[in-house]
Amino acid sequence: xxxxxxxxxxxxxxxxxxxxxxxxxxxxxxxxxxxxxxxxxxxxxxxxxxxxxxxxxxxxxxxxxxxxxxxxxxxxxxxxxxxxxxxxxxxxxxxxxxxxxxxxxxxxxxxxxxxxxxxxxxxxxxxxxxxxxxxxxxxxxxxxxxxxxxxxxxxxxxxxxxxxxxxxxxxxxxxxxxxxxxxxxxxxxxxxxxxxxxxxxxxxxxxxxxxxxxxxxxxxxxxxxxxxxxxxxxxxxxxxxxxxxxxxxxxxxxx
Ligand code: BGC
Numbered sequence: 001x002x003x004x005x006x007x008x009x010x011x012x013x014x015x016x017x018x019x020x021x022x023x024x025x026x027x028x029x030x031x032x033x034x035x036x037x038x039x040x041x042x043x044x045x046x047x048x049x050x051x052x053x054x055x056x057x058x059x060x061x062x063x064x065x066x067x068x069x070x071x072x073x074x075x076x077x078x079x080x081x082x083x084x085x086x087x088x089x090x091x092x093x094x095x096x097x098x099x100x101x102x103x104x105x106x107x108x109x110x111x112x113x114x115x116x117x118x119x120x121x122x123x124x125x126x127x128x129x130x131x132x133x134x135x136x137x138x139x140x141x142x143x144x145x146x147x148x149x150x151x152x153x154x155x156x157x158x159x160x161x162x163x164x165x166x167x168x169x170x171x172x173x174x175x176x177x178x179x180x181x182x183x184x185x186x187x188x189x190x191x192x193x194x195x196x197x198x199x200x201x202x203x204x205x206x207x208x209x210x211x212x213x214x215x216x217x218x219x220x221x222x223x224x225x226x227x228x229x230x231x232x233x234x235x236x237x238x239x240x241x242x243x244x245x246x247x248x249x250x251x252x253x254x255x
Pocket of ligand 1: 110143
């Protein structure tokens with residue numbers, strides 16, 4: 001069996017749950033994505049109902065692979081952290097839960113890891129040798145490490161303790177909004193420190209910056225004074241969905 005050429009990707013975030021069928025040759029959506037707001041009660045039951053609704057919305061993807069991202073550590077389908085979602089997720093077998101909700105096997109992985117898989121295959125990290133660090137700036141900070149094209153899953157460098165703070169509580173785009181910072185203030189006072197610390201710990205060859213705010217990358221990336229080349233994600237906000245679909249398809253791949 002070769003790798004399927006289409007797949008359904010679903011991206012669970014703190015503010016929205018989004019899905020679309022993906023063309024895995026091009027990394028593009030086959031149809032406009034569906035976004036449903038994440039309910040205030042963001043525990044497993046309401047979230048899995050929304051995941052099932054998104055699946056039903058795309059009958060053309062029925063029978064194909066389904067990949068689902070989660071904004072926390074996911075090991076072998078089980079959630080181990082949920083910084084920006086209901087804490088009751090911790091310890092949940094999300095793979096079993098979603099498989100039951102949608103009626104077919106699913107692959108569940110960390111949201112930043114999914115974005116990095118997509119950027120590696122189709123985007124800003126395509127063809128890059130060496131070590132790529134992906135950071136997604138959103139409600140939190142997601143990170144993913146890709147070494148010689150292979151993902152090292154579940155890095156959590158958004159939670160580095162820097163100057164006595166959880167890094168994402170100061171440097172995420174959520175923190176920028178919360179504290180009413182301009183782009184220069186955010187870049188100079190928060191991102192500069194974050195990226196300096198992380199480049200000294202990881203020594204990546206390239207840093208890719210994703211998350212919704214990467215659309216405005218020209219307003220903050222040029223202000224950063226760091227040694228590592230740093231570029232905006234090419235897929236922007238679609239990377240999570242595309243990477244989820246890709247990961248699910250790869251899991252089905254057989255020799
Ligand atoms: C979580 C990560 C996640 C990131 C972005 C962080 O708070 O710990 O696992 O990738 O937020 O959603």
